[in-house]
Amino acid sequence: MTAFWVVAGIFIVVALLFVIPVLLRGKRNQSREQIERQAANITIYRDQLAELDRDLRDDTLSREQYDSSKQELQKRMLLDLSENGDPVATSFVSTGRYGVVAGVIVTLIIPLAAIYLYLVIGDTRGLLPQSQLANATQFAQNEAGGEEGHIDINSMVESLAARLKENPEDIEGWVMLGRSYAIMERFDDASATYAKLVQMVPDNPQFLSDYADMLAMINNGSLLGKPAEMITRALAIDPNFPKALALAGTLEFEQDKFDQAIIYWERLLGAIPADSKLYKSVSDSIEQAKSLAMRGKGESAPIQLTENSNVGTDVTEKSPSVEKQETSAGVPSISGSVTLDPSLADKISPSDTLFVFARASQGPKMPLAILRLNARDIPVSFKLDDNMAMTPAMKLSSFPEVVVGARISKTGQAIPASGDLEGHSAPVKIGDGDVSITIDHVVP
Template sequence: MTELWLGAGLLLVAALGFVLIPILRGHRQQREEDRTALNVALYQERVAELSGQAEAGLLDAEQLQRGRAEAARELLADTESAEPGAPRKLGVALPVALAVALPLAAMGLYLHFGAVEQIRLTQEFARPPASLAEMTTRLERAVEAQPDSAESLYFLGRAYMAEQRPAEAAAVYARAVALAGRQPDVLGQWAQALYFANDKHWTAQIQALTAEALQGDPNEVTSLGLLGIAAFEGQRYQEAIGYWQRLLAQLPAEDASRAALQGGIDRAAEKLRTAGGAPATQLRLKVRVELAAALKDKVRADDTVFVFARATSGPGAPLAAKRLTVAQLPVEVELTDADAMLAPMKLSRAGQVKLVARISRSGQPMQGEWIGQSAPMASDTQATAHLIIDSPDS
């Protein structure tokens, strides 16, 4: 705030300068006018004196004319440097009062309607918070100052979850979705907040949110983790293993959460063995995806590539999907039940499938610019399938 007030003070000085400088110049101009009036009065006295001397017979007509001419030259010499000025209608008091009042009025309006709170918040966020509670308070103030900022709402929701306030987090995420659109990561966070706010009871709304998030991004991590938790709590241990293995495959090797996630997978596998079963051997469909040479100059490295399998008969929704980028091509991937976008629709339950690789600049899995497709094949095919993206996506 010091910088703000310093800037305001400099502006006030500048404003005073614009008003006071003409006033000071006016005083100098007035002095010039007074001196000119005095010179004129002296000239008139000199002319009157010469006329009196002529009448007394002391000067003849020629001497009178020369005397008047000399007096006129002296008057011109004294007044030729004087600057003409406009008549002054205002005194000094009113301009000075206006020069002070206007900047102060502008500052008052700025304090009332301006962005002082945002400046304070920016300065606060430049300093690390002393605690999670302080960070949450800052984010609450940021949301209050900018209620239409989806980013502030998102981070406030994360802070509420860290403080175990899921109901408040769910309300904040709902606002963020309304502002920024139905982005997969925000949908996943919203579903997670609702799950814990409802005492870990799965609802139709949570199911719809996770399904929508995974349809937009098959690798959306919050939804995968949440579905794994819900499956474990529901004693659907094989499903939990599938979701968590899918999530584990995305985490960097140095990620600290890998150990906890692997521990959850191990506990689910132990539950299966205790119940007399064993973790099922997953069906793995191997796919190699390449980009046709003719398209290399027509795509960008960061364009999204969706690789998915869908049943040749029945619903057209993908049974399993992975999300990549053009920069990763050519690449070999595996599609399994762990890559299912919807729990009831699994790769292992389909007899025949069709493989599709689609480049989507918008990041939408069901629409894009270029596509490659395979002929129908058995879902348990062992050989690696080859997909070449080479055709316009109609």
């Protein structure tokens, strides 16, 4: 900011150096012309007096005529000088009075008026460095409140969508629109946008993977069906594309094909930096898949002998329900209960669906885990864990704090719609087992 004012001051001084001398010089030039004109008049009067003296000596004029003519000439000279004033005094007055007034106006009033107008109607944030400007903008957005921020984002996204209707060949614009819809959790719109991109550029593995991801989001997190087709197409184009490998592993994991999931995720490890958070997350998923694969093969099912057994001992294997509980043991999770504000009780119908989900308190807004229940069961207990992750890179354990939300959907879709009922918890840490959520407002 200091540099700006220094540069602005230099420009003001330079501009005044061009303007003030011109004003002062104009006054001086005017005084000089007036002096020269009066000096010429005096010279003429002197010549006329000298001519009268010659005529008197030559007896051309009588004494009476000479005196009369001389008096007349002197009267005219005095009258002329009295009308024009003293040349020297006029020069000083003109130069002093008008020059000082003009200098004061130009030197002080105009620059001060310009600075005042800039401070009143200008944007002084433009004087801040880029880092401070970003912080100030972020602070202003936070002070403005979340609701107004959503309105601004919605208006910008709608403007972008309207512009793309006029210029449908703008691929970068479509990419930006799809990502914006995904961040806003408008997964139906995001899916339609990526479908457009896949149609425009059918051999791009990024667009195919993103399209599969959005299709899964509107399919309760399942990658079966059309999402699987998009993943297969993406890997056919680039067998080592990271997001396609991650989704392919998740698809196999969803179908309990743990060995295949391990193959995809191990290929993914070779395509990402070893010091990244994603690498650790995928490694944990691989260990989890290996553990489940061993259980599926019966390697972890211990043999228990009855106390009174003979040589032909009784063999008792653990029941599937017990095995499922052990599988979940040690998996990062979060649990609690969902209740409904009594003022909204009349807005629930038996066909409504309850979604309980967790997302990072800071970072991407995509759900890390999601659970589907019946709204008629409220109040209800829930538990979310890493086994419910959409992708290996986006699990509960990948973030230190999450926000747990509950939404009663009128449409049966996980995407929020106008008229849905919703509530959120404060940020909580992974492992918290007493999270309380009250559904207390209607989605506008």
